[in-house]
Amino acid sequence: MRIVVDTKVLVSACIGNGPASRLVELCLTGELTPVIGVTLFLEYLDVIEREPLFKAARLSLEERQLLLRAFVSRSQWQEVFYLWRPNLPDEADNHVFELAVAANSATIVNQRDFRQRELRFPDLRAVTPDVFLEERNS
Numbered sequence: 001m002r003i004v005v006d007t008k009v010l011v012s013a014c015i016g017n018g019p020a021s022r023l024v025e026l027c028l029t030g031e032l033t034p035v036i037g038v039t040l041f042l043e044y045l046d047v048i049e050r051e052p053l054f055k056a057a058r059l060s061l062e063e064r065q066l067l068l069r070a071f072v073s074r075s076q077w078q079e080v081f082y083l084w085r086p087n088l089p090d091e092a093d094n095h096v097f098e099l100a101v102a103a104n105s106a107t108i109v110n111q112r113d114f115r116q117r118e119l120r121f122p123d124l125r126a127v128t129p130d131v132f133l134e135e136r137n138s
Contacts, residue, residue, distance in 0.1 A: 001136075002033045002076065004100045006093075006110035007043050009129055010071070014048070014064050015057045019129035023109060024067070027074055035103040036075040039095040044068055078103045100124055107132065 005027070012020035026032045036044075047053065048064045059067065080102045084094070100106045101124065108126040127135070 002035050002103055002106040003027075003132070004036075004040070004096055004103065004106050004108045005034050005071075006096055006108065007040070007047050008111045009109055010044060010068075011047060011053060012111070012129070014054060014059045014067065017058070019133050022133055023129045024071060028070055030074060034071065034075045035078050035099060035106050036072060037078050037080050037095070037099045037102070039080075040099055041072065043095075044072075076103075097124075 003023075005023070009020045009023065012018065013024040023032070027034045045068070048068050049061065051061070054061075054064065057064070078099060080095070080098050082098070082102070084098050084101055096108060096110070100108045104123075106124075108124070109129055109132050110126055111128060
């Protein structure tokens with residue numbers, strides 16, 4: 001199954017051992033296929049090095065960089081040719097939605113931002129890591 005992993009989920013995986021960590025683990029073992037594009041990759045690179053975000057994190061900067069390299073190596077690269085404007089609460093998140101559309105309705109796994117969108121595609125879902133894992137296990 002292909003998924004688009006929002007940056008906040010990757011950050012959560014670096015900080016703790018909850019559902020976000022399990023989701024990233026499933027990507028690393030090949031049970032899930034993360035979809036990534038240039039904009040999301042650059043966002044991952046930028047955020048993973050923001051030390052203030054990771055004061056209480058279980059992973060050091062070097063470990064986060066290694067995790068990111070491993071995660072990206074398991075990812076399917078997807079080009080985005082059309083820009084969609086779903087009117088998300090945070091306009092900077094539009095690229096994640098656009099990536100999911102370009103990947104033919106991959107599931108977006110995020111913390112909350114994509115439920116309040118105006119533009120809807122019937123096969124595109126946005127769920128939290130815990131809901132995604134619960135649905136996957138049932």
